[in-house]
Amino acid sequence: MTESGTTAHRDEQAIIRISGLVTRFGANVIHDGLDLTVRPREVIGIVGASGSGKSVLLRAIIGLIRPAAGRIEVFGRDIRALDARERQALRQRWAMLFQDGALFSSLTVAQNIEVPLIEHTRIPPPLRRELAALKVALAGLPPEAAHKYPAELSGGMRKRAGLARALALDPEILFLDEPTAGLDPIGAARFDALIAELRRTLALTVVMVTHDLDSLYAICDRVAVLIDKRVKVGTIESLLREPDPWIREYFLGPRGRAARQAAARARGEHANEG
Amino acid sequence: MYRVLSRIEEAVAGEVSSASTPSAFPPASLVVSVPGPRRMSGPGPRDPPRFAVTRAGADATLKLTGAWTTQNLTAAVAAPERAVPSDAVRVRVDISGLTALDTAGAWLVTRTLRHLRKAGHAVELVGSGAAAASLIETVARSDVPVPPPPPPDNPLVAIVVRIGRASVFIAREARDLINFLGLTVIVLGRLGLRPWRLRFTALVSHMERAGLNALPIVGLIAFLIGVVLAYQGADQLARFGAQIFTVNLVGIGVLREMGILLTAIMVAGRSGSAFTAQIGTMAVNEEIDAMRTIGLDPMEVLVAPRVIALVLVMPLLTFYADLMGLLGGAVMATAVLDISFVRFARQLSEAVTMWSFWVGIIKAPLFGFIIAMIGCYEGLKVARNAESVGRQTTRAVVEAVFLVIVLDALFSILFSVLGI
Incomplete structure (x- = not known):
């Protein structure tokens, strides 16, 4: 087991725990030894370059794609070890x-x-x-x-x-595949607010694939960045300390900076209101 | 059932929950117990939802217990308010005994409160923790009156409406088809003036798919129909000792009608539907719009090669089907009637004229044109959803086969008037 795998296992608070995930289409390896832990009631955003396997990761978690290797636990159960009835019961959650x-x-x-x-x-x-x-x-x-x-x-x-x-x-877990893609900025912001509101009132865990930096800043507690067939997970602030050039460009590029300022402004207004 | 429950519990003094009701009563009617789909973990949301009413003078308490979740709710707990005696002045709804609550349960609680208030009780919700209170508040906020679904029409009216709609639809469809026919003719005319604008690659590809690839199935069907015609004809004609005229029957039948009709129906099913599905999928994918934007005319790029391909291929397929049909007849005649191939051929040459053959073949390009045109027309009419592709494809095949047979009947009348 890899080192990150053991740290993932020390983290007791996990609603989804992925360790050593390998997925491939033919000779094309999408994920290679990916580890990811999702905590209950958090909103986690999955980002990455186009084609880095964000949607594939989501589909692997919910069992639409069979991984080549690795273990995916949801609610503490390995989803590959379930029989048909248990899988059916899981699908309702x-x-x-x-x-x-x-x-x-x-x-x-x-x-x-x-x-x-x-x-x-x-x-x-x-x-x-x-x-x-x-x-x-x-x-x-x-x-x-x-x-x-x-x-x-x-x-x-x-x-x-x-x-x-x-x-x-x-459901207890809600997976969202690019929830704000194709919406106008006002619609996207409203959708973000809706997700945040539902998460609060319905105690949801939300796993979202997104390209929308505003969404990331507005509602995500943590962000998982898909890089080199694995993920780097953390809050946006902690990810900014990563040396990886892609992450830096993603969050500190012109769009990333704009989103960050907008989020900071929104927080400031919120504080004033409170 | 709820009334029974409440009456029993009024009789039993003091705090009685439904779980501890006297066992003299069938438990099924008192304790709502549903083994809903099993949850795999989590804090026991499996215990069934129940409610019980207790009275104390003018006050009543409706106590909800168990897990009020989507998975557990059943008809038995859908209306707890009915268990509350109507003469109670104040009603306390106590939800402190809930082990789980989700939006469905919260909705039911909200609805119960509303019904009780409407019935004139003074209602109070007690025992909700912070989480439950916030959930109930969220749900109550979303409690907006929903317009009822449009009521189903009076069946008589509905029939009239449907007939009217269908008539208007058919009239519109006919008008649009004639429009499309005009457009197709214009495009073909334009291509006739500037033949280099015709997409030859597409044309050849469609000819291969609609013609060459159809050879096995068209041949097999024509052969079998030849066999059937010969066999049925022989059966009847043998009564008059006129078996030899089976050859006439097969020859005329296959050449004039069967060969062309079968080919047209097969091509409508194979290629007409394929045209609709191909063009329809492109429409769903916005490819048609993209073409128009780039300045390509879908009529020229998509419709013309398909129409020309079928016009060219249909006579060839029909000729092939004629041959296979006659072959089937000949094989049958040899096997059952002892008419040798040579006799069959001699009889055939006496029975059919060149016109019998031409009557069949003349119709082929026209039928090909109709099939391709309808296939393309329906394809271009596909809306931007998956369901529409299937609907238009069905329509394309039905309309093409219908028109082919109508035209065939008209041709029959025409030929008989001309005396051919």
Whole structure:
């Protein structure tokens, strides 16, 4: 076991613990001995250059991709050692928001949200419909959006509808794949605020792949940077002390600096209000 | 059931929870116990949600216990407010006994409070910890009235509406198809004037895919139809001792109708649908818009090569299908009727004229044109979602086959008027 692996194991507070993860497509190695620990109720952002395997990492955690080697523990259980029933039970404790919502296009938003409820719970239909409406409201959608089809919604609304469906079963972990990509800055900021709010009220653990520096500063507790097929994890401040040129350019480039100033300003205003 | 529960508990003096109700009553009706999907870890959210009502004079207490989570909620606990006696003045909803609460449970609590207030009780929520209180507050804030789903129409009205919609749709579709026919003809005319603008690579590729690659299946089907025609014909004609006329039946049937119709139906199913799916996927992917932006005309780049390819390939395929159909008939005639190949050929040359052959072949380019045009038209009409690709593809095949058969009928009438 690598040294970082042992440190990961000393950290008792872990809702997801990845050690020695290797994934590859053919001869193309994506991750090589990657270790990552996610703590309960934190928001962790996964960043990295295009093609560095951010989405692959997410997909490996939720079991859409089978890793070549390594161990992925979620809620203290190795996900590769689960039988079909346990895996099914595990799936109800996490949820993923795909990039464009991945809503079922033949169903209305409310019906989309009801799909997991019908499949996995015994909630009676009237209550189920109310719950669907509740999730619509929690995701910040107007009530009338419930009866619309995904094709009738804007990109931002589709994302919120996808989030509402992800929240249907009250997951403990929420995976987000580029939640703010394709949203205008105002929509993106609102979506960030929504995630932060939901994390607070629903006690969620959030793992998000993102390219949005503003999101990183605004809502992420820690950031995992994918570099050289592994990750470097820490708060943004601690990552800034890393000598790695990519990390420095990422956070200290013109966009990174702008995001940082914006975040500092927001914090200042927040302090004044408080 | 809830009323029963509350009455029982009023009878039993003092604090009685549903868990400790007398066992004289079937427990299933009192204790809501659902072995919901098992959670793998975490603080026992598996214990079932329950509620119980206790009375003390004008006051009633609704006590919720257990894990009120999405996984555990059932119809049995969906309306705790019904268990509260209606003459109670003050109702305390006590949630201190909850072991777990999520948004679904919090919603149910909120809803219960609202219903109780509406029923005229003075309601008080007690025993909520900080986490539960914040969750309930969040949920209550999201408690906005939802417009009900649009009610299903009166079935009679719905039928009329559907018929009306379908009629308008068909009329529009016909108009748009005629429009598209015009556009296609214009593009083909333009290409006729400037043939170097035709994409030859695409043309050859489509000819290969729609023509060459279709040879095995078209040949097999035509052969089998020849066999079937010969066999059925022989069966009937043998009653008059006129087996030899089976050859006439096969010859006329295959050359005039069967060869071309089967080929057209196969090509509509194979290539017409493929055109729609290809162009439709491009439309979903915004490739069509990109083309227009770059200044490429999708009619010229996508539609023209496909239409020309099918127009060229259909007669060849039909000719091939004719041959295979006759071969099937001949094989059958030899095997069952003892008509040798030579006799078959001699009889055939007497039975069919050159026109029998041409009647079939003449229709081929036209059918090819129709199939390719409808395939491309439906493909370009695909909206930006996955479902639409499937819908348009189905529509393309149905419309192409329909039009081919309608045209075939018209041709039959025309030829009979002309006396061919």
